[in-house]
Amino acid sequence: MKKYLFLILVFTSFQAFSQKVSIPGSVKRAMNQIDTLTIRNHIAYLADDKLKGRMPGTEGYQMAVDYVVDQYKKMGVQPGGDPGQYTQKLILRKSVVNNSTARAWIKDKNGNMDSLVFAKDFLPVPHPMLAKASGEGALVFMGYGVDIPGLYSDYEGVDVKGKVVVMVTGVPDGIPASTLISHFSSPGNKMNTAFGKGAVGAILVNPNQPFTNTNPTLQSNVALDPNKTTAYGRGFVGNLGFALNGSKTLLTGLFLNSGKNLNQVLADIKSRKNSSFEFPFQFSASYSNTHSEFESYNVVGLIPGSDPQLKNEYVVHSAHLDHMGIGRPENGDSIYNGAHDNASGVASLLEIARIYSKGNAKPKRSVLIVMVTAEEMGLVGSSYFAANPTVPKSSIVADVNTDMPTVIAPLLSVVPLGAEHSSILGNVKFAADYLGLEIEADPEPEQNRFVRSDQYSFVVSGIPALHIKYGNKTNVPGFNLDAFVKEWRAKYYHHAADEMDGIFNFTAAKTYVQLNFLISYSIANTPVKPSWNPGDLFGLERR
Structure with a gap:
């Protein structure tokens, strides 16, 4: 029954998303030119041993911050952090x-x-x-x-x-x-x-x-x-x-x-x-x-909107930049590199930023590309940003979060966690249809994945948000993708084995980037801003 209810929500949300967003040829070309080698190089740098697991408050995390800032500058993405800065300073307390x-x-x-x-x-x-x-x-x-x-x-x-x-x-x-x-x-x-x-x-x-x-x-x-x-x-x-x-x-x-x-x-x-x-x-x-206490930083890039009024509203892309640092040795390795979790998510957002900045996308609303700190410590960086954003809080209309895309097999279906609570499910349907992807309900509700990633911080601050996870559709007869993912996760998730030499499907990574870009692009270009579904409990709990 829950699966059918979800499918009904998908259909009605797509009906409500009646104004199709046109995709200019320059944007299509930028999407098609997503460079999987560039994605791989981003992941390889962020998951290198020299960053020592990107633990907030360490030199390795600061190297990750500096890398993202340098990428923003090269792409022409503007500072969106503290006044004149690419960073938002946080005081973390242990x-x-x-x-x-x-x-x-x-x-x-x-x-x-x-x-x-x-x-x-x-x-x-x-x-x-x-x-x-x-x-x-x-x-x-x-x-x-x-x-x-x-x-x-x-x-x-x-x-x-x-x-x-x-x-x-x-x-x-x-x-x-x-x-x-x-x-x-x-x-x-x-x-x-x-x-x-x-x-x-x-x-x-x-x-x-x-x-x-x-x-x-x-x-x-x-x-x-x-x-x-x-x-x-x-x-x-x-x-x-x-x-x-x-x-x-x-x-x-x-x-x-x-x-x-x-x-x-x-x-x-x-x-x-x-x-x-x-x-x-x-x-x-x-x-x-x-x-x-120690200091850490969210990293915020700004892509200004082109519409005189809508440019004062913002769509946020979020991904966590941190990982778990140095921990208990496993097979002689004590550095928890976090290649999938979440260097791959950061790499995805950097490519999305490049599409916006180099593809002449010109979204009507402004877009913030936010790499948050201390997700592994309890969604700390995103909780702070969602409550104390670097733009007026009321001007943020949605968050599209990227965390551990798990691009280890062809991407044929997706699970948009949280999208069913608001009109942004229509934006997901638009993007998925464009790419020929199916939408599934959460196949693992017992994992409580919705409260374990940064979109949750935006939701409890009253901002519609979602997190795209992999679905279970496969094009290999007899192959159980769900069982394969669970076996992979047991070996790599929050383990020292999560390095560049693990399993990656970069064709799937390209599709994942395209999907998340199209979701934010359609939100940014739809005149009516996202809204909670009538009577939705998250909307009723808006803070």
């Missing part, structure tokens, strides 16, 4: 929990107190804004901790102001799209919802994932505003007094004295039966955090 300071207590109505055990009952989530995180309040079970307009809310009829909420991972049944499942499953979204409802602290329990390390390193990264009063990232950004991960052991113990049956409650919330209630306990917690 926060680490001091494990020995972590304390948590439960007090019953008779004043009896029980101390919880670190790494058995709870693990603190690093607090990016406080040297000492702490708080106390009545303990409330809030199911999944979700508030989904028009569908289901764990908070209905329950006041959590000044209280500590206990939530379990996941979402209830019946959420209609994999993108929404990913969004409402996100721990960061659950924490933000709890804060918005007035909670002072939150405990998130994964009943299926036991704690295995008695002394783990608990760390996180965020970007800070210049005054260091606001944090940006996909996860916990410090708006609660404290946040903990709780164990199944803790949850079971709480329910033993609650008068409720844990298994029944978990079954009830799965079927969207609100089962929130207040435990007969007070809860308190405290732990200290060590903070360290």
Whole structure:
């Protein structure tokens, strides 16, 4: 049923995209002249050992920044970062929990107190804004901790102001799209919802994932505003007094004295039966955090629009420039080069910039080519840019994100993650039709891919966005592309093996560049700017 619903959305979005965008001959020639050798050379440089995995804050990442800036200059792409610059400066903060300071207590109505055990009952989530995180309040079970307009809310009829909420991972049944499942499953979204409802602290329990390390390193990264009063990232950004991960052991113990049956409650919330209630306990917690800061940069190029009015609106192309640096050795190799993830995405955007700048494309709206930092740290660079762009935030009409294109086989079908929520699905259909590509629904909703890449930062900032992933169509009889990709991913994704000598299909890379270019080009040249679908939950959550 979800597949058919997606196909209906594709058809109706294409109907709504009634004004065909004409493609001038000069643009067609530029698209056809995409140089696969140039794409390969971009990837080879960015994934070279001398860049040491492009970890933000290192010399290798700065080499990547300098390379992109140099390419922009050679192509005549204008600076789009901080005033007069190609870069947008970020202050990144790393926060680490001091494990020995972590304390948590439960007090019953008779004043009896029980101390919880670190790494058995709870693990603190690093607090990016406080040297000492702490708080106390009545303990409330809030199911999944979700508030989904028009569908289901764990908070209905329950006041959590000044209280500590206990939530379990996941979402209830019946959420209609994999993108929404990913969004409402996100721990960061659950924490933000709890804060918005007035909670002072939150405990998130994964009943299926036991704690295995008695002394783990608990760390996180965020970007800070210049005054260091606001944090940006996909996860916990410090708006609660404290946040903990709780164990199944803790949850079971709480329910033993609650008068409720844990298994029944978990079954009830799965079927969207609100089962929130207040435990007969007070809860308190405290732990200290060590903070360290360093600078990193988003890299922003500008292609000015040609229309007197529309040039003040912007279509963004985004891709993350960073990778994971130097890590655990694998087969004698400790440099995580990130050739596919995401040197190939950066190379794609550089070719898109070249089409715009050298192909005389002259989009009506302006186009920003944004290489963001610290995606591997939790979408940090894109979260900062989406909330604090180098142009007026209200002027950004859409984001087309490119992350790990996975060009390892002929590209015959694509999955436009996120496009089904807005009119930009029509732009995808236009581009796919031009190139003879099929559009598929997400074949791996369990991967939660939608919240794991930078387009998500734009969506939660109220900007329609998408991320083009590979589809499963193949032209080889009997070949299971889905199984092949999963096998490839297990070997290369976030491993030291992701180097230039891995599998690449550069013909597919050329098609991928053409597709993403046509999507942004059609958005930039359509008089009506993209809009959320009527009643869409992301549109309703616009911030």
